[in-house]
Amino acid sequence: MPRVKSPETENNILKAAIECFSQEGFTKTTISSIAKKAGISHATVFLYFSSKEDLFEKAVIGPQHWFYEKQVGLIQSTTGNSLEQLSQMVHLHVDFYMKQADYLRLVQYVFGQKERFRSIVNQIYSYTDQYIDVLEEVVKKVQEEGMIHNDQVRLTCWSYFSFLNGISLTFNENVSSEQMNQFKVSAERILGIGMRT
Amino acid sequence: MPRVKSPETENNILKAAIECFSQEGFTKTTISSIAKKAGISHATVFLYFSSKEDLFEKAVIGPQHWFYEKQVGLIQSTTGNSLEQLSQMVHLHVDFYMKQADYLRLVQYVFGQKERFRSIVNQIYSYTDQYIDVLEEVVKKVQEEGMIHNDQVRLTCWSYFSFLNGISLTFNENVSSEQMNQFKVSAERILGIGMRT
Amino acid sequence: MPRVKSPETENNILKAAIECFSQEGFTKTTISSIAKKAGISHATVFLYFSSKEDLFEKAVIGPQHWFYEKQVGLIQSTTGNSLEQLSQMVHLHVDFYMKQADYLRLVQYVFGQKERFRSIVNQIYSYTDQYIDVLEEVVKKVQEEGMIHNDQVRLTCWSYFSFLNGISLTFNENVSSEQMNQFKVSAERILGIGMRT
Amino acid sequence: MPRVKSPETENNILKAAIECFSQEGFTKTTISSIAKKAGISHATVFLYFSSKEDLFEKAVIGPQHWFYEKQVGLIQSTTGNSLEQLSQMVHLHVDFYMKQADYLRLVQYVFGQKERFRSIVNQIYSYTDQYIDVLEEVVKKVQEEGMIHNDQVRLTCWSYFSFLNGISLTFNENVSSEQMNQFKVSAERILGIGMRT
DNA sequence: TATGAATGAGTGTTCATTCAT
DNA sequence: GATGAATGAACACTCATTCAT
Numbered sequence: 078m079p080r081v082k083s084p085e086t087e088n089n090i091l092k093a094a095i096e097c098f099s100q101e102g103f104t105k106t107t108i109s110s111i112a113k114k115a116g117i118s119h120a121t122v123f124l125y126f127s128s129k130e131d132l133f134e135k136a137v138i139g140p141q142h143w144f145y146e147k148q149v150g151l152i153q154s155t156t157g158n159s160l161e162q163l164s165q166m167v168h169l170h171v172d173f174y175m176k177q178a179d180y181l182r183l184v185q186y187v188f189g190q191k192e193r194f195r196s197i198v199n200q201i202y203s204y205t206d207q208y209i210d211v212l213e214e215v216v217k218k219v220q221e222e223g224m225i226h227n228d229q230v231r232l233t234c235w236s237y238f239s240f241l242n243g244i245s246l247t248f249n250e251n252v253s254s255e256q257m258n259q260f261k262v263s264a265e266r267i268l269g270i271g272m273r274t
Numbered sequence: 275m276p277r278v279k280s281p282e283t284e285n286n287i288l289k290a291a292i293e294c295f296s297q298e299g300f301t302k303t304t305i306s307s308i309a310k311k312a313g314i315s316h317a318t319v320f321l322y323f324s325s326k327e328d329l330f331e332k333a334v335i336g337p338q339h340w341f342y343e344k345q346v347g348l349i350q351s352t353t354g355n356s357l358e359q360l361s362q363m364v365h366l367h368v369d370f371y372m373k374q375a376d377y378l379r380l381v382q383y384v385f386g387q388k389e390r391f392r393s394i395v396n397q398i399y400s401y402t403d404q405y406i407d408v409l410e411e412v413v414k415k416v417q418e419e420g421m422i423h424n425d426q427v428r429l430t431c432w433s434y435f436s437f438l439n440g441i442s443l444t445f446n447e448n449v450s451s452e453q454m455n456q457f458k459v460s461a462e463r464i465l466g467i468g469m470r471t
Numbered sequence: 472m473p474r475v476k477s478p479e480t481e482n483n484i485l486k487a488a489i490e491c492f493s494q495e496g497f498t499k500t501t502i503s504s505i506a507k508k509a510g511i512s513h514a515t516v517f518l519y520f521s522s523k524e525d526l527f528e529k530a531v532i533g534p535q536h537w538f539y540e541k542q543v544g545l546i547q548s549t550t551g552n553s554l555e556q557l558s559q560m561v562h563l564h565v566d567f568y569m570k571q572a573d574y575l576r577l578v579q580y581v582f583g584q585k586e587r588f589r590s591i592v593n594q595i596y597s598y599t600d601q602y603i604d605v606l607e608e609v610v611k612k613v614q615e616e617g618m619i620h621n622d623q624v625r626l627t628c629w630s631y632f633s634f635l636n637g638i639s640l641t642f643n644e645n646v647s648s649e650q651m652n653q654f655k656v657s658a659e660r661i662l663g664i665g666m667r668t
Numbered sequence: 669m670p671r672v673k674s675p676e677t678e679n680n681i682l683k684a685a686i687e688c689f690s691q692e693g694f695t696k697t698t699i700s701s702i703a704k705k706a707g708i709s710h711a712t713v714f715l716y717f718s719s720k721e722d723l724f725e726k727a728v729i730g731p732q733h734w735f736y737e738k739q740v741g742l743i744q745s746t747t748g749n750s751l752e753q754l755s756q757m758v759h760l761h762v763d764f765y766m767k768q769a770d771y772l773r774l775v776q777y778v779f780g781q782k783e784r785f786r787s788i789v790n791q792i793y794s795y796t797d798q799y800i801d802v803l804e805e806v807v808k809k810v811q812e813e814g815m816i817h818n819d820q821v822r823l824t825c826w827s828y829f830s831f832l833n834g835i836s837l838t839f840n841e842n843v844s845s846e847q848m849n850q851f852k853v854s855a856e857r858i859l860g861i862g863m864r865t
Numbered sequence: 866t867a868t869g870a871a872t873g874a875g876t877g878t879t880c881a882t883t884c885a886t
Numbered sequence: 887g888a889t890g891a892a893t894g895a896a897c898a899c900t901c902a903t904t905c906a907t
Binding site for chain 5: 673711
Binding site for chain 2: 262
């Protein structure tokens with residue numbers, strides 16, 4: 078982070094960049110459109126980021142730390158016995174994923190072009206891996222208490238994670254609360270809870 | 275009598291286009307690169323498609339019919355009692371989605387930029403709706419036999435569909451067979467079957 | 472002239488070419504548009520003319536012979552004493568020039584870009600020179616009869632010729648008969664006749 | 669504070685554009701050739717003009733105001749009695765038209781393709797109309813003094829104007845002074861003066 | 866520091882021309 | 887002989903990046 082002048086400006090650029098890149102993709106988005114949205118001149122962008130690629134990478138990677146902290150935070154904010162905690166986490170996760178549509182679209186855009194954005198994809202995978210670690214712990218704990226059973230906890234966690242991405246991709250606009258509830262049920266089922274048989 | 279425009283060439287262009295567009299996105303992909311991959315001159319592309327936009331739309335929409343026919347076909351190819359059939363369908367679906375990574379990435383790319391590709395997105399939604407119709411029927415039949423229970427069958431089907439897209443997005447390369455199996459288990463769970471409690 | 476197959480087709484092409492070239496200029500006009508107007512395929516044009524340049528040159532030069540024969544014919548078709556004949560000629564000339572707007576526009580187009588179409592321009596000048604020869608003879612004859620006086624007969628003829636081109640250029644659509652009459656008066660005045668003092 | 673867009677550069681582009689367009693026509697002329705002649709990069713042209721069409725229109729229309737001011741100025745610069753003034757005006761006009769060959773060729777090029785450049789043609793007609801207004805006044809004044817007679821003053825003025833364009837079109841290079849003098853005589857005759865019978 | 870002017874590299878698209886049938 | 891498919895050359899226009907102020 079060059080931190081040349083105003084960190085506020087830097088943030089404005091990054092926010093504008095996330096919006097533009099997620100709506101139009103990398104190549105279609107112009108530096109000018111980002112600058113305009115950030116309320117500055119296009120040339121100023123280059124004072125804060127060395128190139129369009131640099132800005133893109135920072136816009137995608139930058140929020141990752143916060144993003145996964147947030148997810149972990151959701152887990153830690155739960156209360157009750159561990160089964161109840163897991164269920165609460167699922168609810169919070171689904172809500173969170175549907176609310177972060179903009180940024181998630183950007184991440185999904187990058188994931189859809191793995192060869193093109195190899196280096197960024199790898200960085201995100203590494204963040205995700207850490208998060209899956211945390212998730213795995215939680216699920217394992219519930220399992221040890223005998224309340225659910227999953228042969229392959231880690232792989233189950235990846236399924237869960239994929240599901241969250243899948244719903245965010247398919248429904249990033251106009252989701253009903255009924256639909257949201259169903260997503261939560263489905264997510265719980267993936268983790269082995271919530272079956273009402 | 276002059277030479278005749280070859281349907282084979284048209285197909286080569288479409289195949290090349292799907293590959294390129296899914297790897298690089300719309301704007302980054304050049305007509306030249308598509309032409310090169312199809313083994314023709316870039317100008318020839320314009321003999322078959324009126325513009326880059328036209329080619330893109332046809333590359334995305336074209337396979338939809340086949341794609342959903344295929345999915346419906348998978349359902350019909352199953353045997354046994356209806357629960358077994360549903361389970362078989364899930365297995366075939368997961369396999370199919372992981373194999374169609376290239377094309378699915380393209381569809382997901384379009385979905386990630388709904389404002390930009392509004393018209394295409396709407397067309398795909400309409401295909402998907404039809405497919406969900408079929409899926410709903412199947413699930414309802416199993417349910418009527420009392421073997422599973424889902425309050426919201428249609429919404430459950432959308433969850434199932436989102437999950438398939440989610441795994442295809444997150445893992446479009448190097449998936450282990452263990453992982454594949456877990457995906458199948460998770461998919462079954464979303465539909466309310468496969469819980470081993 | 473290759474005279475490959477049908478002279479009728481060749482003529483259709485030339486007629487279409489004159490129309491297109493005079494309306495849109497050389498570069499803007501496409502071989503396809505000419506072919507379409509001539510009711511044939513664009514490739515067929517190349518059976519009759521070796522290149523676009525070739526077709527253009529033939530379309531411009533081709534009618535020159537007929538055009539100046541026609542003008543000379545107008546002179547010879549007059550009757551009465553030589554002053555009356557000159558006046559009749561002027562009337563016929565003005566009518567003729569306003570009627571040949573399409574082709575004249577093409578010639579004027581070429582004249583407006585003398586460097587670009589040097590060779591064609593020179594050929595037209597040589598035709599025009601011959602015509603001015605004829606015109607000069609006529610005017611000189613009237614002058615010898617003492618009915619008009621012009622110091623510089625040849626230069627006066629060029630003025631007359633320039634005037635005809637000038638009105639055709641400025642008014643190639645919607646000319647009133649009043650205007651036509653005034654043109655005739657003006658043309659006569661250039662030649663030294665028609666002054667009503 | 670950044671550099672400022674220079675009006676000098678804009679003028680250079682316009683001058684280069686007039687030269688190129690008048691020599692090669694609209695389509696044949698490339699933005700690069702204009703830029704080269706103006707001593708700048710082709711991309712810079714688009715900083716000053718939004719498109720090739722825009723540049724063309726401005727190059728054609730731009731000088732119209734100056735052009736007709738100039739013509740009117742010529743009239744006002746004359747001295748002596750009104751007949752002498754008219755004669756002087758004609759001399760100045762002929763000189764002026766032969767000197768403005770470059771720009772006039774461009775105007776004539778546009779006039780030769782009225783359908784293609786309809787909007788520009790209409791704008792020029794409106795300028796010309798104003799100029800003819802002025803000319804008409806002058807001629808009428810001379811006429812009122814009983815020194816010449818023209819039935820249709822306005823139409824005569826259009827003839828005069830057409831003649832000026834005609835000579836400029838036919839002789840935009842290498843005109844002898846003898847020829848120039850004859851042009852002046854012819855122009856005077858159109859207006860009803862200068863007959864030496 | 867911040868900006869707008871300037872530009873070179875790049876791309877979609879057109880079109881004259883060639884070629885196979 | 888006639889045609890439509892195929893193509894390479896060319897061009898308008900865009901945009902990331904640099905530079906002068």
